[in-house]
Amino acid sequence: MKRTIGIILTAIAIMGCGNNKTQRAESIQDRPWQEIAPTEIELNPIQMIDKDWLEVSAGKKGNMNLMTISWGTIGELWGRPVFTVFVSTNRYTHKFMEGNDYFTVTHFPESMRDKLSYLGRVSGRDEDKVAGAGLTVEFTELGNPIYAEADLAIECKKIYGQQFDPSLMPQEQRDWYDRSGLGVHYMYIGEIVHVWKK
Numbered sequence: 001m002k003r004t005i006g007i008i009l010t011a012i013a014i015m016g017c018g019n020n021k022t023q024r025a026e027s028i029q030d031r032p033w034q035e036i037a038p039t040e041i042e043l044n045p046i047q048m049i050d051k052d053w054l055e056v057s058a059g060k061k062g063n064m065n066l067m068t069i070s071w072g073t074i075g076e077l078w079g080r081p082v083f084t085v086f087v088s089t090n091r092y093t094h095k096f097m098e099g100n101d102y103f104t105v106t107h108f109p110e111s112m113r114d115k116l117s118y119l120g121r122v123s124g125r126d127e128d129k130v131a132g133a134g135l136t137v138e139f140t141e142l143g144n145p146i147y148a149e150a151d152l153a154i155e156c157k158k159i160y161g162q163q164f165d166p167s168l169m170p171q172e173q174r175d176w177y178d179r180s181g182l183g184v185h186y187m188y189i190g191e192i193v194h195v196w197k198k
């Protein structure tokens, strides 16, 4: 009888270890990044940007910021693969976009939606957003921030940055800026230099 109980307990312990291993293997933070070509990004651009949302990050270790975006475009310019983001002058992130040669764009699993919402509501001027969202920052070889919790990371080198000229916008868009009091957005076009996925 004692022997039977011993065998059952050992089996439960082994199964328990197995489950822990499975849980660890399933956690996104533990999965390795795999470099892919820009042409191998499988997500639909409108789904990825407008529906899922992304984080745009700029800066280096100890001096960086990130914010949620749902405006952006991906494509080609001047013979290079490019990702373009639109950042209002009101955003703390704007200062980092101006002060750095690179930015990254990261996509997260749906389970991170609440964190993305927080990162799009709160300013890095007021809070440590990385800590607030519980993110694990990793730095690329070029020193740019990406996150262990993300499932896609796109590293971009700024090749063009300019504020929109309101006089060239449709009137309704100008009215929207006037009503919202939002600083007119800068467009930053980044050459995609690396893409990693999990």
Ligand SMILES: Cc1cc2nc3c(=O)[nH]c(=O)nc-3n(C[C@H](O)[C@H](O)[C@H](O)COP(=O)(O)O)c2cc1C
Binding pocket: 053, 065, 066, 067, 068, 069, 070, 071, 072, 086, 087, 088, 090, 091, 092, 093, 094, 116, 117, 119, 120, 121, 122, 123, 124, 125, 185
């Ligand atoms: C879903 C969503 C999408 C957003 N898209 C943009 C965007 O494309 N460009 C922008 O300037 N702000 C956008 N924002 C607003 C910024 O993320 C927000 O103001 C943020 O708090 C700025 O943070 P920061 O001050 O730390 O830079 C978005 C917010 C949300 C929630």
